[in-house]
Amino acid sequence: MQLALQLTSVLICILLRLPNHLAISHNIEPWLDTLEPTPTPTPWPEQFHALLYMNLTSTHLQLSDLWYDWPKGRNVNIFQKQLGVVLYDIEWNNGTSFYYTLGANATCEVIDFGVGIPRPDFLDGAHYLGRVVTDGFLCDLWEKVEFIWYYEDVATKRPVRWDFYDGISTHVMTYEIGAVLPDSVVQAPEYCFTGTVNGNAFST
Numbered sequence: 001m002q003l004a005l006q007l008t009s010v011l012i013c014i015l016l017r018l019p020n021h022l023a024i025s026h027n028i029e030p031w032l033d034t035l036e037p038t039p040t041p042t043p044w045p046e047q048f049h050a051l052l053y054m055n056l057t058s059t060h061l062q063l064s065d066l067w068y069d070w071p072k073g074r075n076v077n078i079f080q081k082q083l084g085v086v087l088y089d090i091e092w093n094n095g096t097s098f099y100y101t102l103g104a105n106a107t108c109e110v111i112d113f114g115v116g117i118p119r120p121d122f123l124d125g126a127h128y129l130g131r132v133v134t135d136g137f138l139c140d141l142w143e144k145v146e147f148i149w150y151y152e153d154v155a156t157k158r159p160v161r162w163d164f165y166d167g168i169s170t171h172v173m174t175y176e177i178g179a180v181l182p183d184s185v186v187q188a189p190e191y192c193f194t195g196t197v198n199g200n201a202f203s204t
């Protein structure tokens with residue numbers, strides 16, 4: 001993922017979309033808190049599958065099959081780039097991620113991020129911004145460390161959308177709690193370890 005710094009434009013964009021009253025902090029109107037407790041984000045289920053529609057900063061689009069699996073310590077994204085390749089992104093809780101494609105022009109990149117996958121409660125401590133309609137759903141909206149803006153359906157508590165600071169926007173199309181990806185799918189191919197496909201070397 002490209003981590004282009006477009007924080008300012010994203011912030012302005014989000015501020016413009018929010019109704020004005022949301023700009024008023026809850027600390028200034030403490031009586032609001034006594035009427036209704038501030039909503040908190042629902043933790044992620046320990047295992048789920050979601051089909052995601054993503055709009056990248058380049059405005060290129062992709063689908064992703066997200067298979068989050070906390071007990072197995074992995075977070076899998078299988079990206080279908082629009083009219084392009086299928087890119088596997090297998091993230092392990094020990095910090096290692098494998099990015100690879102299959103087929104004739106296969107590639108693989110192994111990256112050690114030094115941090116694990118998101119915990120189910122990774123949104124704890126997020127700052128509540130209020131209620132907004134997005135993608136046609138009435139949502140509670142939180143922001144955490146100016147990194148993620150997270151929209152959760154008020155009625156069902158399912159995630160509807162999240163935006164990253166760099167402008168990547170993700171929309172949740174399906175959400176299956178408890179679905180688990182077979183282990184065989186997440187085994188990185190041999191060339192991730194040898195660095196060659198069909199006798200052609202590539203850098204890992």
Ligand SMILES: *[C@@H]1O[C@H](CO)[C@@H](O)[C@H](O)[C@H]1NC(C)=O
Nearest residue numbers: 055056057059060061167169
């Ligand atoms: C993708 O995001 C950009 C920037 O927000 C927007 O202009 C564009 O309309 C979006 N494309 C789609 C297909 O949603």
Ligand SMILES: *[C@@H]1O[C@H](CO)[C@@H](O)[C@H](O)[C@H]1NC(C)=O
Nearest residue numbers: 092093094095096097112188
């Ligand atoms: C992390 O776990 C994966 C999957 O078990 C493994 O392939 C990888 O080598 C591990 N990385 C480290 C640094 O141990």
Ligand SMILES: *[C@@H]1O[C@H](CO)[C@@H](O)[C@H](O)[C@H]1NC(C)=O
Nearest residue numbers: 084085101102103104105106
């Ligand atoms: C692989 O790359 C070659 C050379 O760029 C190209 O001609 C061929 O169409 C590619 N094959 C696939 C399956 O993408």
